[in-house]
Amino acid sequence: MSWLESPFVEIDVKDVYNKDEKLKKEDVDTLKDWLKKTPHLPPVTELQIVLFLHSCYYNIELSKRTIDVYFTTRTLSQDIFGSRTIRDPALSTALKCGLSVVLPELTPKGEAVIMCKLMHPDSALYDSAGQFKMFDVCTHLYLHKRGPAEAVQMVMDMDQSTFGHLLKVTPSVVRRTLYYLQEGMPIRLKCIHIINVVPFLDKALALIKPFMKKELYDSIKIHSDIRTLYEYVPKDMLPSDYGGSCESASTLHGKLIDLISNTDDFHRFQESQLIDKSKRPKLEDFEQSLFGASGSFKKLEVD
Template sequence: MEKLPYHPLVIVTQEDLQKARELYGVQDVNSLRESLDILEKWLQKQPHLAEGSKYLSPANLERAFITAKGSVEETKRRLERMFTSRGMMPELCLNRTVEEFKDEWEVVNYVPLPKICPSDRSRVMVTQFLTEKLEKFSILAYFRLCFMVGEYRLNFDYTPAERFIIDFKNIHIGLLIKINPVVVKKAEVLCTEGIGTKIKGIHILNAPTFVDKIIHLLKQALREKLANRIHVHSTYEDLHKYIPKEILPKDYGGDEESCSKLSEKWKKLLRQEEARKIIQDTEKLVSDETKRHESKFNEEYMGMPGSFRRLAVD
């Protein structure tokens, strides 16, 4: 993929592409093409993956290879995880329509920032709570929205990592009863183990007085490595140490459009026919377990049963 497809809300420059490849030592274009061809043929020969793999975009396949540091065998494992985990957690990532998020969009903005973070080539996602009235907020619907936007975006993006900004400006303590650690845990597993996202940081802004209780709930669900990447910022200037002003929205002292304007653009885009088709195709990226020769994925890759059994909710 030498010529990047243009996308108005997912901007990737030629420099971004080259830097991402350099970061993981994937610079030989001929070798890259040969490896992707090997992976395509391998997918076609896997009875439980062959049908779903027809809907895997070239951008998605190449991204998986890049984040696997140019290892064909590791990419195979990542693709196996992605197809299988999506089928295991349909409540998070299947049977979605844009219309189902009407209520959720009245409560939150969830937007990827258009430009890639230059320091580590990560894509930054921003969550803003728009109102203190949380009756319409659902943690499950929120993650369904996140995965729908994210999986659509990966058809155009070329980033090896992601960062998340969560703005708690309008939040009250009632949010605590909305956070289900089991749902958070499943979302983390699908995001990091299933889709293969490398999360560089979770940045909390406008923290309420009870932020320690929120972080406690999150740390029950998240793995220690990721939990240690939660940062609470008392000022926007502190945030700028991690994410430069040039890519941040005006809301946080940056140069980019406001989150509200970006959110409206995303809503309009996702309602278009082309985006709906991509979302529908994404739904088919699941394994056919009836055709799998042997299935130990749940135990070997995800560790999900043990993780959920050990999860204590006070």
């Protein structure tokens, strides 16, 4: 059964232990003890600890840093990470403007594939913070229902993207989301594929490059022909409108909307997991690092 099918039932953490022989209960317990001694962090479930530990390749010290970055970034960026139910105007609008869904099947290497695209070329309602909120909500539903994947590949379809969308992207949102994606989100992001390339792709890449680690930026693969994508993502696991055997992207998107609509308790719990800013060491330094860029990307020159 596809992970997108209702009802939403969180995976039993025991099943994650059984599937992953590298995951050690004693390492999880070490992180539990550390969390008890770290007063600015909120209560964290055992499954969440497991997801962080897996994403950090079982490195305890790196997991500690990732957990702190995750919760601190989410607390300081409520425009992106707060109000996660379907009734949130930013999320509901994002779901009308774009699509972000983890495909039902894994690659032969056990990797998850996240498909992202805009639904139409009108940029009037587009909001970059709302689009990333949709991505984050979808990915967390997947992680908590299916557990961690070996790695994650992203497929960015630019078919309906216009220069008007790019002009509405703010460097502040790009900076915060990319920092979170690389330093806090409990996934192993392996590579980013770009398909249906647009003429202004060079300008889009110029916007994100300053905020990406070299290894992630170098992982970006640009496909002028979708058939080259099949070398990384098997054709059969893609939606039918990309030549695959899966349901269409719009059908998957509809199922995701239904799932989000029926998981209020899950989203509210995540909304409640905020740090105590009064107890977080060096909070001002973190804020300055996180919010170092401001304004919108209005200085692009049209060729």
